[in-house]
Amino acid sequence: MRILHTADWHIGKRLHKTDLAKDFDLFINWLCEYLDKNPVDVLLISGDVFDFSNPSSESRNQYYKTLIKLKKFDLKIIITGGNHDSPSVLEAPKEILNQLDIHVIGQMPDEFKNCLIPISSENNIEIIIAAIPYLRSRNLQRQFDAESHDNKQEAIKESISYHFQETARLAKEKYPEIPIVGMGHLFATGASISESERDIQIGNLAGLEASHFGNSYDYIALGHIHKPQRIHAETPIFYSGSPIALSFSERKNEKRVLLIDTRKSFEPESIAILKFRDLVLIKGTLAEIEEKLEAIENEFQLKTLIEIEMQENEFSATLNYDLEQLIENFDKPNCEIVKHKVSFKNMTKVERGVSSTESQVSDFTPKQVFLKKLQGVDETEQTKLELMSAFEEILEELNRTEE
Template sequence: MKILHTADWHIGKKLHKHDLSPDFDLFINWLCITIEKHGVEVLLVSGDIFDLANPSSEARKQYYRTLMQLKKLNCKLILTGGNHDSPAMLDAPKEILRELEMHVIGGLPQELEEVIIPLKGKNGEIEIVIAALPFLRDADLRTAGDAITYEDRLEAIRKGIQNTFAKTAHLCKEKYPGIPAIALGHLFAAGAETSESERDIQIGNQAAFNALQFGDYFNYIALGHIHKPQRVNAPVPAFYSGSPIPLSFSERKDEKRVLLINTEAGFIPESIPIPSSRRLLKLSGNLEELQLKLSGLEKHGALDSLLEVILEEDKYDADKIFRFDELVSGFNTPGFEIVKHRTNFVHKLQGASELYQNTVKLEDLSPAEVFLELIKKQDYDKDTYTELIGAFNELLEQVQYNENEESL
């Protein structure tokens, strides 16, 4: 049997307010072609179907549109909820979806047997068992609530995850002896490399689960939550497929993939790279270097490249900040969009409270005195210095005028 493992779709995700729904549509189109090409019979999605627990109507439409695309392929579909997902929302249509051979388990059911899904092969016999475990919340790990100290609670969560996998393995062995089994899991395994876009789970990731505690019953463990593709150190093959599209600039260099398991050949998966539909670029340098880099961009991919631009200068300079903002706001190169920009100065400008240390209280000074002390620390030429003072005086007069008007 051929089984494809993916995870962390994050439907509805926005990268710095930029909608990534076109990226996901292109991925699904490619996924459908890949499923047909390789004759995939089962698709596993290990959690974080949506980016938000209460997804927008557009995100929900994209989800159901995706299910219908996959249904046309005669491929069984098994999805589990992640820490971003609402169990109730995912579980609501599960009876209807089950009739379409789509199994959705949003949250851990009261009866653990419900996560066990036997799958028949072409000969009509049960060929493999899927233990579709979703993200395990504190309420699912009941012993965690009984812990007294913080360390006790961490250990209780780890033990609860271990016990859940062990009980599920026991049920598989008891009900389907001798049948290979695959478990899904959505969790943070100790030692896994993370990115900027993952939300901490289980007490800020402090309750990291040791993958050695998965046990040795399952033939493969299909993991979700970590967006960087990687294998974890477990007694059996255990892999994070990673997210199918880059969800943060920290993932811009990751090779996105899905994992294909051919049970006839074993349970070490084949990595199938996902074509890149857009680039995420991080550009940094001084003002002149950024101008040069932005003017020399070359288009790549079906979608616009998204840029994070960082101004790096030795000394704080208000004029350069102004020119940098002008550069960003005036940027209009087809095929590229700046979605994030920031400044970084080696010698950071001191705040007003740092100028006087403990010798003077700010409330005892006039705004003009504080401003003069502030700009005195900077290396401005005479004309710039004069312009800054003039601009400050105009602003101060306007503020004082507005305050007088309000008091009348």
């Protein structure tokens, strides 16, 4: 049986106001071409289908058109919800999608057994998919409760672990001797993250060790981290990563999907995704930036996006003006400067106040803004952790209200 693992589609994502809808469509076209030449039996999508919990009508339309394209290849599709997804939005068309052999689990079911999806070939069950979505606070609190923050962190880990191990136990009980592939959307300890991952559970303190998954799984298909990578463990535990670059910190990542051929082993083959757009980060003095901009050439289908960071020693309003003029007059074909900032090594507080180095609030997520606020609060680290935990609970409640 051939299983393809992908995750973190983030349909509806914008990068510095640039809509990435074309990037995603090109990825799906590439994927369809791959499937046409390399048939698979099952496609796993491990969370964060959408970038927002309340996606636009355009994003939903793109999602459904994508499913129609993929179903032409006669495969089973299994989708789990991520932290960006609204469970109710994902599961709204669940009954219709089931008729098309598309299984959606947007939120953790009340009964763990309902996460188990048997995959058959020639009337024989060959694989069990344990489709576990992103686990929210209300899921975790069913198993554990802790009064102190330290205990709460350990309780979160133990509760997530319990969900995976109990689901695997039920699978082994109902389908003995059948291999199990788990799906999850979470942060695993040791994973390398980028700028575009947000809402990592309570400052990464709830990161799972490989041992938390137990030893019953033959492969674990993770989502949530956008950089493709393996978690060090005997069991193959992999993040497929996002199929397109979602931030400039991902500009050097080789995007991929992972193919598991169970007739050979559960070690996946990495399939590199064609690159459709270049993201370029330019740092240096004004003269160096001008030289680097002149050398840029677009070799890809979509517009090259450029970030600039001018780094000079002494503050100069003239340099700021010259940079603005350089950006305004930049006219390389199919290239666009989408963000710029300036930093001066030697600068007084007054000069810093009138410079353009200060970041805009819009550059940060709500969690990042709150973390910055906490840095200036005269409280103990323990109190700050408790405040961060409370803030995350409020954020989740607000998201639930939006749904």
